[in-house]
Amino acid sequence: MTRAEPSGTGDDRILDVDLVAFERGDRDRRRAVVDGVMRSLRTGFVYVAHDVPEDVIDDAYAKLAAFFRMPDDVKRRFVVPGSMGQSGYTGLAVETAASRDTPDWKEMLNWGRELPPGHPLRRKYPHRYMERALPEPVVPGISASLSLLWDRFLGVQTRFLRVVATGLGAEPTFFDGMLADGPTLARAIRYPPMRGAPGTDYVWAGEHEDINLITALPRATARGLQVKVEGRGWVDAVAPAGHCIVNTGMMIARVTNGAVRAGPHRVVAHAGDDAVERFSVVQFCHPSPWTILAPMPQCVTPERPLRDAPVEAGDWLDQVLWDINLCEDARRVPADGSAPKKGM
Numbered sequence: 001m002t003r004a005e006p007s008g009t010g011d012d013r014i015l016d017v018d019l020v021a022f023e024r025g026d027r028d029r030r031r032a033v034v035d036g037v038m039r040s041l042r043t044g045f046v047y048v049a050h051d052v053p054e055d056v057i058d059d060a061y062a063k064l065a066a067f068f069r070m071p072d073d074v075k076r077r078f079v080v081p082g083s084m085g086q087s088g089y090t091g092l093a094v095e096t097a098a099s100r101d102t103p104d105w106k107e108m109l110n111w112g113r114e115l116p117p118g119h120p121l122r123r124k125y126p127h128r129y130m131e132r133a134l135p136e137p138v139v140p141g142i143s144a145s146l147s148l149l150w151d152r153f154l155g156v157q158t159r160f161l162r163v164v165a166t167g168l169g170a171e172p173t174f175f176d177g178m179l180a181d182g183p184t185l186a187r188a189i190r191y192p193p194m195r196g197a198p199g200t201d202y203v204w205a206g207e208h209e210d211i212n213l214i215t216a217l218p219r220a221t222a223r224g225l226q227v228k229v230e231g232r233g234w235v236d237a238v239a240p241a242g243h244c245i246v247n248t249g250m251m252i253a254r255v256t257n258g259a260v261r262a263g264p265h266r267v268v269a270h271a272g273d274d275a276v277e278r279f280s281v282v283q284f285c286h287p288s289p290w291t292i293l294a295p296m297p298q299c300v301t302p303e304r305p306l307r308d309a310p311v312e313a314g315d316w317l318d319q320v321l322w323d324i325n326l327c328e329d330a331r332r333v334p335a336d337g338s339a340p341k342k343g344m
Contacts, residue, residue, distance in 0.1 A: 013039070013040060013042075013043065014040055014043050014045045014046065014047060014227065014235075014237060015036045015037075015039060015040035015046060015047065016036075016047045016048075016049065016240060016243065017033050017036045017037050017040065017046055017047070017048055017049065017163075018033060018048075018049040019033075019048060019049065019050060019051070019156065019159050019160060019163070020049070020051060021033050022034070022159075022162075022163050023159065030166075033163060034163055034166050034167045035167075037160075037163050037164060037167060038164075038167040041164070041248055041260050041261070042261070043227060043229050043263060044209075044227070044247050044248050044261050044262055044263020044264065044265075045227050045237060045245060045246070045247045045248075045263050045265075046160075046245075046246045046247075047239045047240060047243045047244075047245060047246075048156065048160060048216075048239075048243055048244055048245075048246050049242055049243050050156045050242070050243065050244055052149075052152045052153065052156065052218070052244075054242075056145075056148055056149055056152060057149065057218050057219065057281075059145050060145050060146055060148075060149045060188075060281065061221065061279060061281075063139050063141065063142040063145050063146070064109065064142075064146075064188045064190075064279060064281070065279060066139050066142075067109065067135050067138065067139050067142065068107065068109075068188075068190040068279070070135075070138060072091070074135075074138060075089050075091070075107070075135075076089065076091065077089075077135075077138075078109070078133050078134070078135050079091075079133075080130055080133045081328060082127060082130075082328065083110070083127065083130050083133075084127065084318075084321045084326045084327055084328065085108065085110060085321065085326035086110055086112060086127070086128065086130065086183070086185055086321075087110055087111065087112065087130040087131070087132060087133050088109070088110060088133030089107070089108070089109055089110075089133070089135075090107065090108040090109075090110065090326070091107055092105065092106065092107045092192070093105060094325060094326070095108070095205075095324055095325055095326055096206070096324055096325035096333045097205065097206030097207060097208040097266075097324065098208060098320075098323040098324055099206055099207050099208060100206040100207075101333055102206070102333075103325065103333060104204060104205040104206060104267075105191065105192065105194065105202070105204050105205075106189050106190065106191045106192075106204060106205060106267075107189070107190050107192075108187050108188065108189050108190075109134075109135070109187070109188045110185060110186070110187050110188075111132045111133075111134055111146055111147075111150065111185075111186050112129075112132070112150070112183055112184060112185045112186065113129065113181065113182070113183060113184060114129070114131060114132055115129050115181060119181070121181055121288060121289065121290070124289075124290070125183075125289045125290075125314055128183045128289050128314060128317075129183060134146060146186065146188075149186065149218075149281065150184075150186045150283065153186070153216045153218070153244070153283045154179075154184055154283070154285070156216055156244065157179075157184070157213075157214055157216050157246070157283065157285040158175075158176065158179060158285075160214065160216075160246055161174075161175040161176075161179075161213065161214065161285070162175070162176075164214075164252070164260065168256060168259065168260075168296060168298065168299065169298050170296065170298075175213065175287075178213070178287035178288065178291050179213075179285065179287060179288070180288060181288055182285070182286045182287050182288040182289075182291075183286050183288075183289060184212075184283065184284065184285050184286050185212075185283070185284045185286065186281060186282070186283045186284075187281070187282050187283070187284070188279070188280075188281050189278075189279070189280050189281070189282065190277065190278070190279055191204040191205075191224065191267065191269070191277060191278040191279075191280075192277055193269075193275050193276055193277050194269050201268050201269065201270055201271050202268065202269040203266055203267070203268055203269075204224060204267040204268060204269055204278070205266055205267040206266055207228065207264055207265070207266045208264070208265070208266070208324070209249060209250055209262040209263065209264050209265075210247065210248075210249035210250065210262065210263075210284060211249055211250050211251060211284075211316065211317055211320040212249040212250075212251055212284040212285055212286045212317075213248075213249055213251045213252045213255075213285050213286065213287060214246055214247065214248055214249060214252060214285045215246065215247050215248075215249060215282055215283065215284050215285065216244050216245070216246050216282070216283045216285070217239075217244055217245040217246075217247075217280060217281070217282050217283075218244050218280075218281050219239060219241075219243075219244070220278060220279065220280035220281075221277075221278055221279040221280070222273070222276050222277070222278040222279075223236060223238055223270065223273075223278075224267045224268055224269060224270075224278050224280075225237045225238070225245070225265060225266075225267055225280075226265060226266050226267070226268055227247075227263060227264070227265050228263075228264040228265065228266075234266070234268075237265070247263040247265065248260050248261065248262055248263050249262050249263075249284070250262045250316075250320075251286075251287065251293055251313060251316070254293045254295070254307075254308050254311070255293055255294070255295060255296060255299075256295065256296060256299045257295035257296070257299040257300050257304055257306065257307050257308070258299075258304060258307050259299045259304065267280075286313065286317070287313045288313070289312070289313050289314025289317065290312065290313070290314065291312070291313040292310050292311070292312055292313075293310060293311050293312070293313055293316070294310035295307070295308070295310075
């Protein structure tokens with residue numbers, strides 16, 4: 001399996017960068033990391049060397065595989081009504097890319113931050129801070145395993161955003177305040193095998209951009225993620241060993257007035273992989289929902305005039321959750337759990 005190699009000299013490279021080198025290196029090393037991140041983000045994607053132990057990731061995937069292989073009636077016990085896919089289990093053929101009317105062929109387990117009942121964010125946004133609904137009764141130890149994974153990758157995301165802030169000419173901690181008690185969401189996804197017409201690719205998850213600030217993706221169990229690169233079309237994205245993939249979302253594009261783009265991507269079962277299932281974990285790093293997403297002054301220039309009006313992060317997220325078919329009482333596309341046609 002090949003990955004998108006850093007080839008060429010323009011906007012078509014996904015580069016490898018090292019967080020620890022930014023944090024512990026000398027001035028030249030720090031500058032090189034910032035430069036690499038900002039150049040790679042022309043694609044919306046970066047391969048980031050991290051220090052999350054491999055056994056933390058291995059243990060999480062083992063427990064997630066045990067859950068997803070359970071009968072449907074067991075998995076449905078962990079559906080959380082009203083959560084809009086932000087907590088608990090979401091079944092097959094529900095989430096739908098805003099660009100499509102065919103649901104993605106995947107099932108998901110979602111978990112995020114828990115706040116005390118009296119916390120002002122939980123009172124104002126109760127649907128954003130529901131209790132975790134992890135399948136501890138049927139997979140003992142999964143709650144601790146997934147909580148640890150969430151904590152470690154939130155640390156990676158916070159540190160990565162300090163590199164981006166530096167590259168934008170802001171204080172490194174510019175994004176830290178936005179993240180305080182934010183509803184960062186981890187999502188484990190199982191893409192079932194697609195058996196059918198031979199010699200054709202199948203789009204497991206349609207083309208889309210993430211709504212959040214940045215997304216972190218630890219290594220998946222099989223290939224499938226593709227990045228849309230200007231001038232090259234769809235490029236396979238597989239991080240080197242010891243790296244995760246980080247991509248930028250619509251919220252950071254708004255805050256930077258488009259100086260940092262949101263990375264378009266999809267997930268594809270390649271021809272010949274009809275019998276393959278794929279497990280992945282993605283973590284969506286969100287600002288607190290009362291954050292006003294307004295452009296940084298230095299990102300508004302005569303060459304890049306003001307593009308968007310400010311918006312509250314929570315309101316925008318609610319709109320996107322409807323767009324992608326996760327509002328249970330207002331589905332824009334029926335979710336019946338049936339397998340979509342191959343080749344779409």
